[in-house]
Amino acid sequence: MEKKNVPELFGSKVFDDRIMKARLSSSVYNSLRKTIDENQKLDEEVAEAVALQMRDWAIENGATHFTHWFQPLTGVTAEKHDSFITPSPDGGVIMEFSGKELIKGEPDASSFPSGGLRATFEARGYTAWDPTSYAFIKDHTLCIPTAFCSYSGDALDKKTPLLRSMQAIDKQAKRVLKLFGKEVKYVRTSVGPEQEYFLVDREMFEKRPDLVYTGRTLFGAMPPKGQELDDHYFGVIKPRVTAFMEDLNDELWKLGILAKTEHNEVAPAQHELAPIFSTTNIATDHNQLMMEIMQKVARKHDMVCLLHEKPFAGVNGSGKHNNWSMATDTGANLLSPGETPYENAQFLLFLCAVIQAVDDYQDLLRLSVATAGNDHRLGANEAPPAIISVFLGDELSGILDAIKNDKPYQGTEKVIMKLGVHTLPRFSRDTTDRNRTSPFAFTGNKFEFRSLGSSNSIACCNIMLNAAVAESLKQYADKLEGAKDFEAELHDLIKEVITKHERILFNGNGYSEEWVKEATQVRGLSNLKTTADAMPHLLDKKNMDMLIAHKVFSETELHSRCEIMLENYCKTVNIEGHTMVDMVRKNYLPAIEGYLYSLAKTTSLMKSVSDKVKCEYEVSTMEKLSGLTDLIMASDLKLEEALEALKKCPDIMKTSEAVRDDVIPKMEELRKYVDEAEVLTSEKCWPFPSYGKLLFSVY
Ligand code: ADP
Ligand code: MG
Secondary structure, X not given: OOOOOHHHHXXXXXOOHHHHHHHOOHHXXXXXXXXXXXXOOOOHHHHHHHHHHHHHHHHHOOXXXXXXXXXXXXXXXXXXXXXXXXXXXXXXXXXXXXXXXXXXXXXXXXXXXXXXXXXXOOOEEXXXXXXXXXOEEEOOEEEEEEEEEEOOOOEOXXXXXXXXXXXXXXXXXXXXXXXXXXXXXXXXXXXXXEEXXXXXXXXXHHOOHHHHHHOOOOOOOOOOOOOOOOOOOOOOOOHHHHHHHHHHHHHHHHOOOOEEEEEEOOOOOXXXXXXXXXXXXXXXXXXXXXXXXHHHHHHHXXXXXXXXXXXXOOOOOOEEEXXXXXXEOOOOEOOOOOOOHHHHHHHHHHHHHHHHHHHHOHHHHHHOOOOOOHXXXXXXXXXXXXXXXXXXXXXXXXXXXXXHHOOOOOOOOXXXXXOOHXXXXXXXXXXXXXXXXXXXXXXXXOEEEEEEEOOOOHHHHHHHHHHHHHHHHHHHHXXXXXXXXXXXXXXXXXXXXXXXXXXXXXXXXXXXXXXXXXXXXXXXXXXXXXXXXXXHHHHOHHHHHXXXXXXXXXXXXXXXXXXXXXXXXXXXXXXXXXXXXXXXXXXXXXXXXXXXXXXXXHHHHXXXXXXXXXXXXXXXXXXXXXXXXXXXHHHHHHHHHHHHHHOOOOOHHHHHHHHHHHHHHHHHHHHHHXXXXXXXXXXXXXXXXXXXXXXXXXX
C-alpha cells in the first residue's frame, strides 16, 4: 500500500502560519500577527506585501484564480472567481493580485437574501478579508475568507455577527478574569462540531425527485429492516464508505481541517465525522468547507452525501453537536475545573455565566437551530427535545446544590464542604455520565449543544451562545468590580445565580412525557416546537436589547434576519409540497393505476377461464388500492389548495403559521396514503427505489 505522509499533506493548501512565517518579512509577519491576535488594524503596505506572497504561493500551488469566500444568509458559502491575469503590453498576460483585492471585494449583493435590507439600502455589498481565518486553495482558486456587508455596513452574512459576538465575549471575559488577578491578551471561544450525514448510492438518489429537489424523501414505506438491531452504530465500515472516508480525510487535511474521528452512526447508511476543536470562526469556516467537500468527494465515489436533518422517516435523522468552550491566549480552558479552590471559584463563575445565559436566552438558542429540516428532529425522541435545558451530571449538580443551600457537600472524594470561597471542594471531571437526551450538556471541560441540525451553519448558534454568555459575564463584572469584599460577594453572586436559574438544570430523561409537563408547566421553560413558533422570538424586546447592547446585531439586521429565516422555512416547505403534488400526479397515481389494471385484467381473464376461481387476493387488493387512490387524489388536491392559499397570506409571519398549521399536516396525510399503497403494490410497478434500496445499497 502506498505510504501516506499525513504531516506533509496537512495544511498543504493553506496559507497558514508556517507559510506566512517563511515567506513574509519579519516586520510584515509581526504586523499581520498583531491583526490576527489582537484585532489591530492592518495597514495598506502590509496588505500589499501579504497579497504579493499569497499570490506567488497560490500560483506555485496551481491556482489561477482568486475569490472572496463568504457565507451569505443562504446557509451555504458563496464565491465569485477572478483570474489573476492582467494584460501586458506585449500582448500576453501577467499574474497580478493587489493588497486592495485582498482586503476588499465588491460582489453584487442583489441576489442574496437581505430580508428587506435591500429595499432601503443599496443593492451593492462588499466583502472584507478576515485575516484570522487562513486563505486556502480549492480547485485552482485561492479562497480568501471574508465577511459580507451591505454598503451601509449592515451584515449580510453569518461571519460578521459571529466575529462581533466573539469580540463581545472576549471583552466581558477579560473583565471577569481581571477580578481574579489575571491579565490575558484575549479570551476566545472554541468549537468542535461533530457532523452527521448519510451516504446513498448515486444512481438510487437520482431516481428520486424528492431527494434531488429537497434533500429528503417525502414518501417511502419502512423496509422490513431499519435500525432496530443497533448493528450499524460503530459497526464495521463498508469498503466503499472506507474509500470515501480516506479520500475525504485527505482533502480535509490538505485544507488544514483537523478531521479526527469517523464512525458509523445509528441509522443504516448514517455516519459521523468530528474534527479536533478550533477557534469558533475557524471551526465555522471549516465546518462549511467540510460539508461542501463531503458532498464533492461522495460524488467521486458514485454516492451522494445527504446533509438533510431527516432524509428518511422512521430512522434517526442527522444532527450536529457543537462542543463549546472558552480559553485564554495561554490556552487555559475557562470551563475546566481548576486545581485549587480559588481556581474552582473562577470556574464556577464561568459555569454560572453559561447556565444563566442558557436560561435567559433559551429562545435564542432554540431559534438559532430552527429550520424546516431540523423541526423533524427536535422533540421526536431521537434528538434532544425542543425544550432547552442544561445537564451538569450528579457531582457538579451536588456541588451547586450545596452552595445554594449552605449545606456541606459530600462529593465522591467525601470532602465535607464548608462554605466560603476557599473551601469550595475539589471535584473530578465528570465525564462518565453521558445523558444523550439533554440538549445542552456539560462534558467535563466544555458544553455540548446538541440541538443543531446536520445542515445548520454553526455560526448561528455560536453567535447567540457567545452573546448570551457575554451578557451574564457583563452583569457579573459590573457587580464585582466595585466589591469591597470580593470573595464574599463572589460567593453570594454564585449562590444567587444558582438559585435563580436552577430551573434550567435537568439531569433526567429529556425524551419523557413527564419532562415536557414539568418543564413547561412547573418550571416555565419554553417549548418552541417549530421554526414558525421559535423564529419570531428573535424580535422579543429582551433579546433585541441584549444583542444590540453587545453590538452583535443592529435593529435592522435583526428584523431582516427574522424575515429571511422565516422565508427560508416557508420556501423549503413550499418546494417540498409542490414536489409531492407533482410526484403523486405524474408517478404514484399512474403507477398504482398500472398495477390495478393488471390486477383487473388478470381477474377477468381468470374468471373467463373458470367460474370456480374466486380471485380473492386480486379483488381485495384492488378494492383497497382503489380506495387509496381516491384518498390520495383528494389529499393531493387539498395540499395543492393549501399551497395556493399561501400566496394570499399578508406577511411572512402569517405565511409561516399557515405552513405549520395547514400545509405540513396535509403533506403528512398525503404521505400516509401513498406509503400505505406502496406496501400493497408490486415492486415492479412502483416508480421509485424503496427505502430498503436507498438505505442498504452501499457496500
Ligand atoms: P465525545 O463527545 O464523543 O466524547 P470528545 O469529548 O473527544 O468526544 O470531543 C468531541 C468534540 O469536542 C471534538 O470535536 C473535540 O475536539 C471537541 N472538544 C474537546 N475539547 C474541547 C474544548 N475545550 N472546546 C471545544 N471543543 C472541544
Ligand atoms: Mg459528543
